[in-house]
Amino acid sequence: MFRSFSIFNYRVWFIGALVSNIGAWMQATALSWVVLTELTPNDAAAMGITMALQFAPPLLLVPVTGWVADRFDRRHLLMVTQGLLLVLGLAIGTLLLLGLMTLWLMYAFALVLGLVAAFDNPARQAFVSDLVAREIASNAVALNAASFNGARMIGPAVAGVVIVAVGTGWVFVINAVTFVGMIVALALIRPDELVPRVRSAGASRLADGFRYVGGRPDLIVTFAMVFLIGAFGMNFPIFASTMALEFGQEADGYGLLSSILAIGSLAGALLAARRDRARIRVVIGGTLLFATAAAVSAFMPSYWAYAATLMFTGFAVVTMLTTANGYVQTTTDPALRGRVLALYMAILMGGVPIGAPIVGWVAAEFGPRTAIGLGALAGFVSFGIGATWLLWSGRLHRHESRRFRLTIDETRPLAVVVAPEEFSEQVATTTPIRLPETSGRKQTRSGTHANRRTTPSTRINRPEPAEVSAEKG
Numbered sequence: 001m002f003r004s005f006s007i008f009n010y011r012v013w014f015i016g017a018l019v020s021n022i023g024a025w026m027q028a029t030a031l032s033w034v035v036l037t038e039l040t041p042n043d044a045a046a047m048g049i050t051m052a053l054q055f056a057p058p059l060l061l062v063p064v065t066g067w068v069a070d071r072f073d074r075r076h077l078l079m080v081t082q083g084l085l086l087v088l089g090l091a092i093g094t095l096l097l098l099g100l101m102t103l104w105l106m107y108a109f110a111l112v113l114g115l116v117a118a119f120d121n122p123a124r125q126a127f128v129s130d131l132v133a134r135e136i137a138s139n140a141v142a143l144n145a146a147s148f149n150g151a152r153m154i155g156p157a158v159a160g161v162v163i164v165a166v167g168t169g170w171v172f173v174i175n176a177v178t179f180v181g182m183i184v185a186l187a188l189i190r191p192d193e194l195v196p197r198v199r200s201a202g203a204s205r206l207a208d209g210f211r212y213v214g215g216r217p218d219l220i221v222t223f224a225m226v227f228l229i230g231a232f233g234m235n236f237p238i239f240a241s242t243m244a245l246e247f248g249q250e251a252d253g254y255g256l257l258s259s260i261l262a263i264g265s266l267a268g269a270l271l272a273a274r275r276d277r278a279r280i281r282v283v284i285g286g287t288l289l290f291a292t293a294a295a296v297s298a299f300m301p302s303y304w305a306y307a308a309t310l311m312f313t314g315f316a317v318v319t320m321l322t323t324a325n326g327y328v329q330t331t332t333d334p335a336l337r338g339r340v341l342a343l344y345m346a347i348l349m350g351g352v353p354i355g356a357p358i359v360g361w362v363a364a365e366f367g368p369r370t371a372i373g374l375g376a377l378a379g380f381v382s383f384g385i386g387a388t389w390l391l392w393s394g395r396l397h398r399h400e401s402r403r404f405r406l407t408i409d410e411t412r413p414l415a416v417v418v419a420p421e422e423f424s425e426q427v428a429t430t431t432p433i434r435l436p437e438t439s440g441r442k443q444t445r446s447g448t449h450a451n452r453r454t455t456p457s458t459r460i461n462r463p464e465p466a467e468v469s470a471e472k473g
Contacts (some may be wrong), residue, residue, distance in 0.1 A: 001273045004140040009189045010131045016185020017469030018147045020082070023178025025155025027089055028259060030163060030171035030236035031110075033251050034096065038168065039103040044242050044368075046103065048360025050110045055352035057114040058121060058345055066209050066342025069122040070335070071135065074130060075194075080440020081120035086179035088113055093172030095359035098364075121349070124344035128192045129329055129337060138326040142273035145322040146266055153262035209339030212332075218280055219331075220338075221389040222324050223347045225287055225382040231351030232378035233290060234317060235359045238262060239375070247303035260307045269322050270469035278326030286320025291379025298372040321348070342400050 004010045032047055040046045058065065068077065090111050095101045122157045132140045159171050213219050236258065244254040275282075293316050297309035325344070357380075363371035 001141075003438045004132050004136050004143055007132055007193075009193055010140060010143075012185045012188050013128075013131055013179045014143065014147055016182040017144065018151055019178050019181030021148050021151030022155045022158070023089075023175035025152050025176075026159040026162070026171050027256070028237065029159040029255055031092075031106075032241055032343065033159075033163060033254060033274035034101075034168045034365045035103070035106060036098060036159045036241050039101070039106060042239055042245060044360040044363040045151075045357065046360075047241070048235075048356040048358075049239055050107065050355035051235070051356040052250045053107055053110040054117070054294070055116040055349040055356070057111070057118040058342075059116075059347075059351075059353065061118045061340075062342050062346035063121050063209075064344075065118045067393030068119060069126050069338030069342055070317060071338075074127040074338075075121045075186055075189060075191065077123045078120065078127060081116055081123065081181060082179050082186070085113070085120070086176045086183075088116065089172045089176035089179070093169045096172065117349075118346075119335065121345045123137065125329070125341045125345060127324065129334075130253035131189075132196060132329065134294035134334075136277045138275070138330050139273050141278075141326040141329055142269055142275075142322050145318060145325070146273060148269070150262070150266050153259050153266055156255040156258030156262070157252075158255075160252035163251040163255075165208040192340065195269060209336055209343055213283040213343060217389070217393065219328065220281065221386060222283060222327065223344065224385050226321065226344070227285065227292065227351045228323055228382040228385075229287065229317065230348040232354030232359060233294060233375035233382075235352070235356050235371070235375065238356065238363055239362050239368060239372050242363045242371070243306055244303075246368055247306070249303060253303070257307055257310060261310040264311035264316075265318040266314075267311075268315040268318035272319060272322040272326070273423055275323075278323045278330060278345040279324075280327055280386075281321055281390075282323040284383060284390065286316050286323065287379055287383040287386060290316035291376050291383060292316075294379055298369045298376065301347050311457045316326045400410055447463075 005014070020438070023411075030051065035050050036042055036044065067143045088109065092106075095105070128140050128144055129137050132206060162171050162174070213223070240257040240261070241254050244250075244257055247253070249257075272282075293309060293312040297306055297313060300306035300309055328340060329337065330342050359371045359374060362374055
């Protein structure tokens with residue numbers, strides 16, 4: 001489960017990320033609460049607009065942010081973005097403490113936070129693959145999610161107590177201080193021990209990520225499921241805050257709900273770390289579990305009954321998203337990983353500007369239970385998309401020896417088109433990699449292509465494991 005901790009750089013990164021994530025969750029909790037209770041008269045729609053402004057830039061800037069993550073040194077890029085987030089947190093906290101914050105000013109800060117996060121998120125996701133070898137990248141991604149959700153278990157609860165004790169402004173100041181932990185960790189990382197990166201071409205190749213995903217039906221299905229869950233199912237600040245008010249709770253009760261959600265999320269991330277690799281069938285199954293848990297939570301009659309269902313909701317959504325993230329990272333061409341991950345994060349976070357205002361309006365007009373039901377419906381639709389693709393792709397079939405057992409063919413090849421200009425470049429810029437022994441003899445391949453003569457337009461359809469075939473794109 002913790003095999004990535006054997007690497008010094010990953011241990012340093014994990015500690016710095018944990019400290020920073022605790023502060024980030026404290027700020028997220030305080031931001032939602034101050035908009036809902038201090039800047040508006042319990043207006044869930046205003047909170048939805050705030051979330052939309054934060055998550056719109058990753059969607060609108062995806063071609064640029066992904067290219068930047070692939071083009072520039074990710075470690076230095078993260079130092080810049082983390083420093084900017086520190087300054088923004090300190091500025092928001094100061095204005096709140098001085099009593100100068102207004103709703104429209106908070107909208108402006110939310111937009112700027114989204115702009116910085118648009119460059120920070122793909123760089124953070126891709127940097128994990130720079131810290132560890134590809135063989136344990138899935139484990140590193142899952143442990144990264146465990147850090148994120150472990151912080152989610154601590155941060156909101158602490159934020160709730162701080163808000164009640166001294167006010168929301170100090171929460172933002174504390175968050176600004178926690179960014180120092182990440183900046184120090186980035187400074188301590190040993191650059192000579194990072195995994196060498198495969199360099200891509202220049203600015204004319206911004207669209208390569210879109211073309212690559214367009215040739216991967218499995219990624220298109222994964223992105224579609226992630227979009228629906230992100231847009232309508234993951235509006236937990238709206239769900240938890242409005243349900244807390246319905247049950248007569250204050251800020252500490254709202255923070256506790258977020259922490260209880262994180263208990264299930266942490267369990268899902270740790271179980272994902274135990275798996276040898278990320279599988280798309282887990283992504284599809286996770287959407288069904290999320291939809292079921294969300295639907296049940298909408299009918300809970302009391303605060304503690306609702307809180308108990310949140311553990312299952314958190315477990316399901318993190319299992320699904322952590323596995324989807326690991327699947328994208330481990331099956332994507334390394335030269336395009338930053339751009340594909342930027343597109344993934346844009347779809348995940350960019351769905352919020354569409355879904356959050358709708359969910360906020362539904363919560364304000366029809367109540368939080370109806371809004372949660374809308375998220376559950378999105379989960380069932382997401383599962384329908386994944387299950388339909390399994391049937392259509394031919395991966396779901398009857399077991400050879402058991403009459404009624406259905407299995408998923410994990411070795412079915414993925415058809416990926418190799419662009420002519422990419423073929424020669426990848427062969428020239430990558431190093432030989434040794435594959436496992438097959439039939440008593442060893443094979444090698446250079447970069448992302450097997451050691452065999454082929455034309456650049458050849459479709460790769462060899463019956464190999466999914467991640468190996470996908471990487472050949």
